[in-house]
Amino acid sequence: MSLRPEYTGVASATIPGENIESNDSDGEQMFKAEIKSETLKGLVNVISTLIDEVKFTIDQDGMVLKAVDPAHVAMIELKVGAKAFESYSASNTEIGLDLDKVKTVLKLAGPGDTISMEQDEGNGRLVFRIGKITRSMNLVDTSSMNDPKVPQLSLSTKVRVVVDQLQKGIRAAESISDHIALKANSKYFELSCEGDTDDANLKLEEGDYEELIASSEVCSLFPLDYFSNLIKAIPSGTMITVELDNDYPVKLVFGLSNDEVKVEYFLAPRIESD
Amino acid sequence: MSLRPEYTGVASATIPGENIESNDSDGEQMFKAEIKSETLKGLVNVISTLIDEVKFTIDQDGMVLKAVDPAHVAMIELKVGAKAFESYSASNTEIGLDLDKVKTVLKLAGPGDTISMEQDEGNGRLVFRIGKITRSMNLVDTSSMNDPKVPQLSLSTKVRVVVDQLQKGIRAAESISDHIALKANSKYFELSCEGDTDDANLKLEEGDYEELIASSEVCSLFPLDYFSNLIKAIPSGTMITVELDNDYPVKLVFGLSNDEVKVEYFLAPRIESD
Amino acid sequence: MSLRPEYTGVASATIPGENIESNDSDGEQMFKAEIKSETLKGLVNVISTLIDEVKFTIDQDGMVLKAVDPAHVAMIELKVGAKAFESYSASNTEIGLDLDKVKTVLKLAGPGDTISMEQDEGNGRLVFRIGKITRSMNLVDTSSMNDPKVPQLSLSTKVRVVVDQLQKGIRAAESISDHIALKANSKYFELSCEGDTDDANLKLEEGDYEELIASSEVCSLFPLDYFSNLIKAIPSGTMITVELDNDYPVKLVFGLSNDEVKVEYFLAPRIESD
Numbered sequence: 001m002s003l004r005p006e007y008t009g010v011a012s013a014t015i016p017g018e019n020i021e022s023n024d025s026d027g028e029q030m031f032k033a034e035i036k037s038e039t040l041k042g043l044v045n046v047i048s049t050l051i052d053e054v055k056f057t058i059d060q061d062g063m064v065l066k067a068v069d070p071a072h073v074a075m076i077e078l079k080v081g082a083k084a085f086e087s088y089s090a091s092n093t094e095i096g097l098d099l100d101k102v103k104t105v106l107k108l109a110g111p112g113d114t115i116s117m118e119q120d121e122g123n124g125r126l127v128f129r130i131g132k133i134t135r136s137m138n139l140v141d142t143s144s145m146n147d148p149k150v151p152q153l154s155l156s157t158k159v160r161v162v163v164d165q166l167q168k169g170i171r172a173a174e175s176i177s178d179h180i181a182l183k184a185n186s187k188y189f190e191l192s193c194e195g196d197t198d199d200a201n202l203k204l205e206e207g208d209y210e211e212l213i214a215s216s217e218v219c220s221l222f223p224l225d226y227f228s229n230l231i232k233a234i235p236s237g238t239m240i241t242v243e244l245d246n247d248y249p250v251k252l253v254f255g256l257s258n259d260e261v262k263v264e265y266f267l268a269p270r271i272e273s274d
Numbered sequence: 275m276s277l278r279p280e281y282t283g284v285a286s287a288t289i290p291g292e293n294i295e296s297n298d299s300d301g302e303q304m305f306k307a308e309i310k311s312e313t314l315k316g317l318v319n320v321i322s323t324l325i326d327e328v329k330f331t332i333d334q335d336g337m338v339l340k341a342v343d344p345a346h347v348a349m350i351e352l353k354v355g356a357k358a359f360e361s362y363s364a365s366n367t368e369i370g371l372d373l374d375k376v377k378t379v380l381k382l383a384g385p386g387d388t389i390s391m392e393q394d395e396g397n398g399r400l401v402f403r404i405g406k407i408t409r410s411m412n413l414v415d416t417s418s419m420n421d422p423k424v425p426q427l428s429l430s431t432k433v434r435v436v437v438d439q440l441q442k443g444i445r446a447a448e449s450i451s452d453h454i455a456l457k458a459n460s461k462y463f464e465l466s467c468e469g470d471t472d473d474a475n476l477k478l479e480e481g482d483y484e485e486l487i488a489s490s491e492v493c494s495l496f497p498l499d500y501f502s503n504l505i506k507a508i509p510s511g512t513m514i515t516v517e518l519d520n521d522y523p524v525k526l527v528f529g530l531s532n533d534e535v536k537v538e539y540f541l542a543p544r545i546e547s548d
Numbered sequence: 549m550s551l552r553p554e555y556t557g558v559a560s561a562t563i564p565g566e567n568i569e570s571n572d573s574d575g576e577q578m579f580k581a582e583i584k585s586e587t588l589k590g591l592v593n594v595i596s597t598l599i600d601e602v603k604f605t606i607d608q609d610g611m612v613l614k615a616v617d618p619a620h621v622a623m624i625e626l627k628v629g630a631k632a633f634e635s636y637s638a639s640n641t642e643i644g645l646d647l648d649k650v651k652t653v654l655k656l657a658g659p660g661d662t663i664s665m666e667q668d669e670g671n672g673r674l675v676f677r678i679g680k681i682t683r684s685m686n687l688v689d690t691s692s693m694n695d696p697k698v699p700q701l702s703l704s705t706k707v708r709v710v711v712d713q714l715q716k717g718i719r720a721a722e723s724i725s726d727h728i729a730l731k732a733n734s735k736y737f738e739l740s741c742e743g744d745t746d747d748a749n750l751k752l753e754e755g756d757y758e759e760l761i762a763s764s765e766v767c768s769l770f771p772l773d774y775f776s777n778l779i780k781a782i783p784s785g786t787m788i789t790v791e792l793d794n795d796y797p798v799k800l801v802f803g804l805s806n807d808e809v810k811v812e813y814f815l816a817p818r819i820e821s822d
Binding site for chain 2: 168199203
């Protein structure tokens with residue numbers, strides 16, 4: 001059995017985005033933006049289910065994060081377009097952040113508050129401002145953070161469902177087993193968990209999901225903690241696409257903040273050895 | 275001093291209910307029912323103040339539970355009539371349940387949700403269904419769980435009072451002593467607690483209780499934790515009857531879910547040795 | 549560096565108040581009063597940030613408490629006028645209280661409840677009554693509790709501000725450093741905190757405070773935990789006066805319960821040694 005069929009390969013660090021040609025010619029790096037506290041909180045909550053210290057690769061169109069967790073079991077790619085911000089102004093740069101510290105900043109903001117962020121190039125800091133409060137923190141060194149290569153998977157089965165349904169299934173599965181099975185065929189999509197003395201099961205049939213595309217029956221087993229932490233971090237009401245195949249990673253695709261933030265998440269299957 | 279004047283005697287296991295003659299002749303055991311989550315939660319909360327693994331004795335009229343706690347200090351008899359359920363269908367059977375697991379099922383239900391339960395005779399399981407969630411668990415072996423003999427006590431004093439009054443008295447008594455005194459005479463009913471440096475006291479006089487029948491003054495001392503855990507588990511607004519005598523167990527009688535569930539609870543007194 | 553430039557001197561125990569001449573001639577000590585639970589809770593919350601066992605010096609006009617914390621870093625003087633009570637009747641006396649026990653009494657009271665207190669001279673107790681609950685506790689021996697001498701300071705800078713502003717600044721400072729700097733000049737009042745990798749700062753300018761009197765720039769450093777615990781214990785909306793000078797204690801003056809309770813709080817500065 002192997003928990004790591006994927007993600008160990010790391011792409012050479014490249015600058016993402018379609019606007020490489022528009023790099024500032026003076027070489028000065030810059031990032032200054034304002035964002036609703038809810039938007040920042042939403043994306044921090046999702047990323048921090050996987051990893052605490054992260055690198056955002058920034059250009060004039062927005063920020064991109066690609067990261068694997070320390071155990072190389074899951075991968076996230078998150079794209080925050082410039083429109084997700086209240087105001088946005090950036091040249092090509094990178095910022096490394098400790099998300100635990102960003103969470104303490106988020107606690108200072110009330111609902112509806114706008115948080116301003118500005119890279120302080122001189123001393124390698126990011127400065128947050130919320131109302132009359134200024135909070136600055138050292139940037140994390142990103143030199144050893146290479147972007148993982150996002151897998152190109154062609155998975156046979158796809159279901160679109162409101163995340164609340166999956167959240168119910170996960171709560172039923174807790175304390176029964178360390179693993180959760182995702183199963184789909186043309187009739188239903190099922191989350192199930194089998195323990196020594198207990199079983200739990202959520203079966204979604206037509207009417208419970210928005211779309212189900214399945215040619216044959218597929219089933220894979222995943223670590224419950226990763227799946228559960230992610231699904232719980234997604235705001236209620238979010239539509240999520242689950243792509244699945246036999247003994248392949250599951251691919252979860254969803255948007256945050258009216259789809260201005262786009263997330264792809266891959267989770268490696270547990271494969272039973274013979 | 276003895277904390278165990280009662281309950282050590284155990285009656286030979288008998289089938290309760292008035293309908294023994296109507297046993298299904300084919301010998302097949304069966305239990306299938308639907309119940310409001312609030313009703314199931316209410317009775318689980320009360321029972322689990324005493325014991326975690328329990329046996330329900332079931333017939334076509336409902337379920338009965340008789341249990342003592344591991345230290346033989348308290349006893350509960352709980353009768354759940356068929357009308358306490360949304361639907362009910364059963365032959366004579368027994369089911370053994372781990373209430374901690376039933377609590378995890380209850381957490382999956384929202385207010386107003388109906389929980390269906392069905393005995394899976396083939397593999398000794400109980401299957402719960404809440405909406406699209408199926409949760410099944412192994413039944414607990416009941417072969418060593420004998421029904422305790424419910425004491426027939428004739429106690430001289432009786433007070434009927436809303437449980438909220440007792441809950442207030444208990445909160446005042448906490449952290450003062452390990453024991454609580456229940457005292458009554460024709461004028462008042464009193465809960466009191468004496469510590470080395472602190473006292474607490476709740477005195478209920480006419481108007482504070484619904485009924486008080488007392489021929490002479492009686493007083494007994496009880497372990498505060500048992501009394502407190504039970505009283506706190508009873509829903510606010512419940513009318514409770516407290517029957518009392520000098521150095522006798524206290525008998526508490528109350529109903530749950532509009533009296534469809536009937537509970538008798540006996541708690542042994544602490545008797546000071548000379 | 550010294551954290552204790554103040555408060556080590558202790559005044560000889562004297563009877564405070566302007567009515568010493570009206571002492572009861574019969575020598576009998578007495579204290580009986582009723583108080584809103586919110587009022588008692590408010591003052592207990594403030595005092596217990598400093599010290600648990602306290603002495604109230606009582607006369608017919610009210611109660612006074614003067615106390616330093618065990619480390620002699622902070623001092624509080626709290627005056628509760630007779631009008632802060634629903635009813636009040638007292639001769640010259642002292643009562644020593646364990647505030648942790650008083651907090652358990654406060655938990656028995658709902659909002660709007662009146663708590664009656666009566667000194668039980670015979671056996672050295674204070675008796676609390678809330679509705680039908682009686683809760684009595686031994687008084688704490690006050691013979692070794694001498695009143696500290698309240699410092700007479702003439703501080704050059706004064707700012708009046710709603711406590712909520714300071715509460716925001718404190719939340720931003722937490723986890724960054726053990727100390728907080730208070731700084732003021734004629735333009736602004738600032739709370740700031742510098743750590744090795746992080747800074748936090750709250751800058752209040754005209755419009756953010758009610759009044760600012762400053763002749764020159766002053767700045768002092770204070771232990772964050774003391775300052776934070778006090779500021780958090782003050783109810784939202786309370787107007788607080790902060791008096792400040794270079795390397796002098798800060799003096800905080802505020803009222804509770806519509807100013808019927810008056811509080812002065814002194815906190816020693818951290819002075820950097822050369």
